[in-house]
Amino acid sequence: MTRAAERTADGGNTVSICSLRVGTGLFGIDTRQIREVLGTTTTHYVPLAPEYIAGVVPYRGEVLSAVSFRALLGLERCTGANCILVFDGEQNEERFGLIVDGVSGVIELQQDSLEANPSGLDARSMELFDGAYKLPSGLLVRLDPRKLRPARLAESGLFGRSNRERQGGPR
Amino acid sequence: MDRGQQPDKGKVEDLTKEFIAESQEGLERMELCLTELEMRPDDGELVSEIFRAIHTIKGTTGFLGFSRLERLAHMGESLLGALRDGKLMVTTELISGLLQLMDGMRTILQLIESAGTEGEQSEEDDRELIAYLANLRAGCGECAMDKVRASQTRVPLDKLGAGSSTRSGQHEGQPEWPAVAAGSSTHDKTLRIDVEVLNRMMNHVGELVLTRNQILRCPPGSENFPELARRLDSVTAELRECVMHARMQPVGHLFSKFPRMVRDLAIACGRQVRIEFEGQETGLDKSMLEAVRDPLTHAVRNAIDHGIEPPEERVQAGKPAQGVVRLRAFHQSGSVVIEVIDDGAGISTELVMAKAIERGILTPEQAEAMTQREALQMIFVAGFSTAKQLTNISGRGMGMDVVRTNVEKVGGSVELVSSVGVGTTVRMRVPLTLAIVPALVVQSGGQGFALPQNSLVELVYVPWHEAETAVEHMGETQLYRLREGLLPLVWLDRLLGLGQSAGPVGSDFYIAVVESEGRRFGLVVDDLKAPEEIVVKPLSAELREIGVFSGATVLGNGALALILDVAATGEQAGVRQMAEAVKGVSTDRVQMGTALSEMESSMVIYESGKRRLVQDSHTEQMAMPLSAVERIESVLLSQIEYAGGRAVLQYRGELIPLEDKDDILRERSADDFSATATVLICLRPKAQGATRVGMVVRRVLDVSPGSLLAADAAACEQQLAMVKERVKTVHGDFAQWVDGPRTAAFREVA
Numbered sequence: 048m049t050r051a052a053e054r055t056a057d058g059g060n061t062v063s064i065c066s067l068r069v070g071t072g073l074f075g076i077d078t079r080q081i082r083e084v085l086g087t088t089t090t091h092y093v094p095l096a097p098e099y100i101a102g103v104v105p106y107r108g109e110v111l112s113a114v115s116f117r118a119l120l121g122l123e124r125c126t127g128a129n130c131i132l133v134f135d136g137e138q139n140e141e142r143f144g145l146i147v148d149g150v151s152g153v154i155e156l157q158q159d160s161l162e163a164n165p166s167g168l169d170a171r172s173m174e175l176f177d178g179a180y181k182l183p184s185g186l187l188v189r190l191d192p193r194k195l196r197p198a199r200l201a202e203s204g205l206f207g208r209s210n211r212e213r214q215g216g217p218r
Numbered sequence: 219m220d221r222g223q224q225p226d227k228g229k230v231e232d233l234t235k236e237f238i239a240e241s242q243e244g245l246e247r248m249e250l251c252l253t254e255l256e257m258r259p260d261d262g263e264l265v266s267e268i269f270r271a272i273h274t275i276k277g278t279t280g281f282l283g284f285s286r287l288e289r290l291a292h293m294g295e296s297l298l299g300a301l302r303d304g305k306l307m308v309t310t311e312l313i314s315g316l317l318q319l320m321d322g323m324r325t326i327l328q329l330i331e332s333a334g335t336e337g338e339q340s341e342e343d344d345r346e347l348i349a350y351l352a353n354l355r356a357g358c359g360e361c362a363m364d365k366v367r368a369s370q371t372r373v374p375l376d377k378l379g380a381g382s383s384t385r386s387g388q389h390e391g392q393p394e395w396p397a398v399a400a401g402s403s404t405h406d407k408t409l410r411i412d413v414e415v416l417n418r419m420m421n422h423v424g425e426l427v428l429t430r431n432q433i434l435r436c437p438p439g440s441e442n443f444p445e446l447a448r449r450l451d452s453v454t455a456e457l458r459e460c461v462m463h464a465r466m467q468p469v470g471h472l473f474s475k476f477p478r479m480v481r482d483l484a485i486a487c488g489r490q491v492r493i494e495f496e497g498q499e500t501g502l503d504k505s506m507l508e509a510v511r512d513p514l515t516h517a518v519r520n521a522i523d524h525g526i527e528p529p530e531e532r533v534q535a536g537k538p539a540q541g542v543v544r545l546r547a548f549h550q551s552g553s554v555v556i557e558v559i560d561d562g563a564g565i566s567t568e569l570v571m572a573k574a575i576e577r578g579i580l581t582p583e584q585a586e587a588m589t590q591r592e593a594l595q596m597i598f599v600a601g602f603s604t605a606k607q608l609t610n611i612s613g614r615g616m617g618m619d620v621v622r623t624n625v626e627k628v629g630g631s632v633e634l635v636s637s638v639g640v641g642t643t644v645r646m647r648v649p650l651t652l653a654i655v656p657a658l659v660v661q662s663g664g665q666g667f668a669l670p671q672n673s674l675v676e677l678v679y680v681p682w683h684e685a686e687t688a689v690e691h692m693g694e695t696q697l698y699r700l701r702e703g704l705l706p707l708v709w710l711d712r713l714l715g716l717g718q719s720a721g722p723v724g725s726d727f728y729i730a731v732v733e734s735e736g737r738r739f740g741l742v743v744d745d746l747k748a749p750e751e752i753v754v755k756p757l758s759a760e761l762r763e764i765g766v767f768s769g770a771t772v773l774g775n776g777a778l779a780l781i782l783d784v785a786a787t788g789e790q791a792g793v794r795q796m797a798e799a800v801k802g803v804s805t806d807r808v809q810m811g812t813a814l815s816e817m818e819s820s821m822v823i824y825e826s827g828k829r830r831l832v833q834d835s836h837t838e839q840m841a842m843p844l845s846a847v848e849r850i851e852s853v854l855l856s857q858i859e860y861a862g863g864r865a866v867l868q869y870r871g872e873l874i875p876l877e878d879k880d881d882i883l884r885e886r887s888a889d890d891f892s893a894t895a896t897v898l899i900c901l902r903p904k905a906q907g908a909t910r911v912g913m914v915v916r917r918v919l920d921v922s923p924g925s926l927l928a929a930d931a932a933a934c935e936q937q938l939a940m941v942k943e944r945v946k947t948v949h950g951d952f953a954q955w956v957d958g959p960r961t962a963a964f965r966e967v968a
Binding site: 091092093094095096097100103104105108109110111112141143197198201 | 663665714715716755756757758759760761764766767769770772777778779780
C-alpha cells in the first residue's frame, strides 16, 4: 500500500513503531520515518496561520512549522506538556514538526497485524490515517508523516480555513 | 537546478565541477578581453591573455576527455594564434566569431554540468561553427563570410542551445539575444575565497571550540563565567565578520558580463555604445550580488534599447555618435549604490503622463499637478510598464516594475532620474547583506515581532492621557497627526487577530512610523523592546502565504520572533501606496483613501491656536486660498475697535468686521496693548458679490502651491488641502475660492 509497508516487508516481519498519545487515541509512526523527538518545547504562535499549524519551533538553526495533531483531529488546543516529532521532508520539501500530547515508547509490531483504512471512514480521517494495528488493548492507528506535511494538508483543503477567510478579508 | 550526477563517479565529478567553474571564469575573462580588443585592436597583451586562457581550457578538456570542447577550443586557439602572429586583423566579424565560439563552449559546459556528458548528437553543428571559423582564419572575402554567416552561424548556435533543453528553456523570454543571459548554476553556487581568509576563519572556529570546552567545564556560578562569556562574544563577532568578509565580492564580478552584452545589444539595436565602469572593487554580499544581477541587466538593456538614440539622431542632437552607458558602484551609509547612467534621449514626462492617463492610472487633474520627478516614477508602477507599445513611445518602461520589485525584495530601493536630451540614471540602492538585519523588536498582543530598521522612519510615544485625543477618525480610517501630516494608523494586534483591544483606552502606546514600497503608515504597538541584529530564518511556504511575515528569528533571550514584512502589512491593512512610487523622492502628495480631485492653487499657510485642544501650546496650520486674500496686514491692537462686542477695523475707509475664532486678540491685549496682530483681509463670498472680512491669525507661515482634497466629505467636515505633502485645514468659508468653476462642482458634490 505504501512505500513504508514495502520497506518493512523485506526487512523481516516486524516493524518498530513509535506510539503516540493524542487526546484519548493511540497512534503510531514508523520510527525510521522520524528524525527526532523533541521533549517539551514551547511553540511560538503565528497569527493568521492556518488552524492546523500550531506555530513555529526553532530546530538546529532552522525555524520549523509545527502541525498540531490535536487541531487535525478537531480537538481543543492543549496547553499542557507536549512533544514535537521532527520529520524530514521529501526531496525539496521542508522539515516540519508534529505536536502530539506525548510519546509512549517504541513497540515492535507484526507487520501482518496492519489493517487498511476501513471504507466507512470520514474524509478527514481517510486523509490522515494510514491503517491501524490490532493490539490486544485496542487499535493503534498508523500515521504516515508524508500525509501530514503542511503543504499536503493545505492542498487537501479539509483542515482549517485559510487565514483570510477566517479574518473576513483584510481590514 | 538539479545536477543529475551519478554518485559513483566521485573524483572525476569533483574534477569536472572544478573544471566547469574554472572554464566559465576563463570564458568570462576572454569575453571581456575580446570586447576590449575590439576597441584597442593593437593591444598585443590582450591577445596573449585570451590565447593563454583558451589554451588552458583546451589542455584541461583533453585531459578530461571532452572531445567536443577540445575541438572548439583548438579552433579558437589557432585563430588567436594567427591573430597573435599578425596573420589576421581584428575585425567585427572575427570578434563576433570568437564570441560565438565562447557561446558554443559555454553551452557545452552547461550541458556537461546538467547531464554529465557533452552530448554527441550535435557534433554536426560544431563542425559548421568550426568551418565558419576556419573560413575566418583563411581570411576569405567579406561576401563569402556574409553568406556563411547568414546560412550557418546562427543555426549552429540555436541548435547548440536546443541541445541543453533545460538551459534554453530558462531564457525563452529573450530569443533575440541568446547570449545575454548566459548564467550558470555552478558559477552561482561556488565562490573563490582567499586561503588567508579561510585560515583566519578556521582559527576563529578553533577558538570557538576551546571556549565551548571551557564553558562546559565551568562549574555553575563560577567566577570565571563572565570572562568566558566575554571571550565567546568576541570570538563570535570576529568569526561573523570573517565570514561576512568572505562572502563579500567585488561588484566588478557582476559588471564583467556587461561589455559583451552591451556589444551584442548595440549591434542588434543598431546603436554605437561604449560601456564604462566605476567602483568595480566595491564589495557586496554574494547573495546580494546575485539578487541585483537581473535588475541590473534589465536596466542596462533598457538604457541601450530605449535610452541611447541611433547614431544619426545623436549627431543631429550635437552629441557624439557613440553613446555611453556607465555603471557606477559605491558605498553610501551602510548600503551599496549601483547606478546605470546613459547619455541617451532621456524620458519625456509628457508622454509618460499621457500614457498613464490613457491607461487610467492617473486622472488628468492628477497628472497636471505632478512634478516632473513624480511623473518619472510612474514608470515603476506595476501595470504601467507591461504595455509593450509603451516602449516605443515613452522610450522606456519595459518591466521597470519588475526591477523595482526585485530590488525591494532584498531590502533595496530604485530611483530614476532623467532629463530629456541629456540622459537617464537608474539608481539602485541595496543593503550590504541579507543574512543579518538590524531590527527593532516590538511587542503587540503579548507577542514579540521584529521590525526591520530599514523601513522604520521614526517612533512616537503616545502617553495614556493623550491616547484618546491623539487618534482622529476620518471615515473608517484612523489617523494620527504627526507634525502637520496625517498618518494612517494600523493596529498590529487587531490586524493579526491577537487580543481584540477596543482601542487606545487608557493605556499608552507607541506608533512606529514605517515606510516601505511607497506605503507610509503608523504601526501601533504596545511596547518597544530592544533593537537587535537578527538572523533571518525562512518560514515554511504555508506561513509565508500569510503574507505579513518575511521570516522568523531567534532573539537574544532565546525566544522566537516573527519578522514583519512592512509593505505587506500595510497592504493587508489597506494602506494605499502614495502616488509617487519611490521612497526617498520628495513626496508632494498623499492619497487619502478616496480618489483625489486636485486643483492646484496658491495657499496662504497660517497658524492659528485652538483653545479647545487640551494643550494651549497646540497650534494648527491652516490654509487659505491666496485668491481669497487681498492683503496681509499687521495691525496695532489699539487700532482695533469694538462695536456691539464685535471687533472691527477701519480699513481704507471701510469698516470691516474681524473674525477672531481663536481669541488671539484678547490673548494679545492681555500682554501688551501696543502689540500687533496679523490680519488677513479676505473677500468672503456672498450671494451677491462679496464682502470683506479680516481674519485674525497668529502668524503667516508661508505661501505655497497646494491643492484641495476631495476628501471623504462625510467623514470630515473641514476642507483639507495638501500643501507641501502636509494636510492643511482650509477655512471653510473660503474653500470655494480655490479656483473657479471646477470648485463649484466640487461644492455640489460635497
